[in-house]
Amino acid sequence: MYTTILLAAALQDWERYSTHALAARDVAATLAKGAAQPLHVLSVYDYPPVDTTALPPELAVRHREDLLRRTDKLMVDKLEAYMAPLRTEGVAVSPILRVGNPREVIVEVAISLKAELLILGSHSKRGLLDIMLGGTAQQVSKAAPCLVVLVSPQPEGSGREPSL
Numbered sequence: 001m002y003t004t005i006l007l008a009a010a011l012q013d014w015e016r017y018s019t020h021a022l023a024a025r026d027v028a029a030t031l032a033k034g035a036a037q038p039l040h041v042l043s044v045y046d047y048p049p050v051d052t053t054a055l056p057p058e059l060a061v062r063h064r065e066d067l068l069r070r071t072d073k074l075m076v077d078k079l080e081a082y083m084a085p086l087r088t089e090g091v092a093v094s095p096i097l098r099v100g101n102p103r104e105v106i107v108e109v110a111i112s113l114k115a116e117l118l119i120l121g122s123h124s125k126r127g128l129l130d131i132m133l134g135g136t137a138q139q140v141s142k143a144a145p146c147l148v149v150l151v152s153p154q155p156e157g158s159g160r161e162p163s164l
Contacts, residue, residue, distance in 0.1 A: 002117040003035060003037050004113055004117070005037075005039050005040065005117045006106075006109060006110050006115040006117070006118045007024060007025065007039060007118075008042045008106045008120050009024060009121065011043045011075070011079060012043070012045040012075065012078070018121065020153055022121075022153065023152065023153035024119050024120060024151040025082065025085070025086065028041075028086075028119045029085075029089050032092075033089070035092075038092035039091055040096055040113055041079065041094065041095055041096065042109050043079050043097055043098075044097075044102040044105045044106060045071070045075050045097070047067065047068055047071050047099065048067065050063065050067050052064060076097065080095070083095060102136050102140075106118070107140055107144055110145055115145070116147065117149065118144050119149045119151060120150055120151065121152070121153075122135070122150035122152050137150050
């Protein structure tokens with residue numbers, strides 16, 4: 001059994017959680033039940049761009065600080081709501097929020113935690129950049145210092161569990 005498990009979920013760009021994030025959470029819950037350490041739940045986000053060129057400098061600074069504060073609060077709320085079902089199932093969780101590039105930050109957090117297992121939702125956007133460089137899950141799985149489980153949800157109505 002794994003003692004240090006890290007679940008990384010992309011939550012910022014979703015009003016509702018993606019099926020990939022939900023499937024990854026389900027797999028993490030199953031693997032973390034009864035673990036001695038809490039399940040570490042990570043979400044990496046970035047601040048939205050803000051155009052303050054038309055504002056006086058003082059107002060621009062306040063506007064930017066307010067945007068950063070609101071974004072941080074939104075992400076805390078999203079992560080707490082995402083973790084709530086885990087807590088309901090009796091899984092101890094440790095929330096981690098970081099700002100930055102997910103491809104780098106997920107690996108950095110896995111290293112700092114000495115994670116034995118990293119769980120990611122995997123989907124195929126397959127834009128040109130993903131085809132050339134590989135998606136976030138692919139890049140993280142190459143650089144991670146531990147075993148990586150990529151989880152894809154099953155199509156609705158299939159009645160099957162998420163695939164690993």
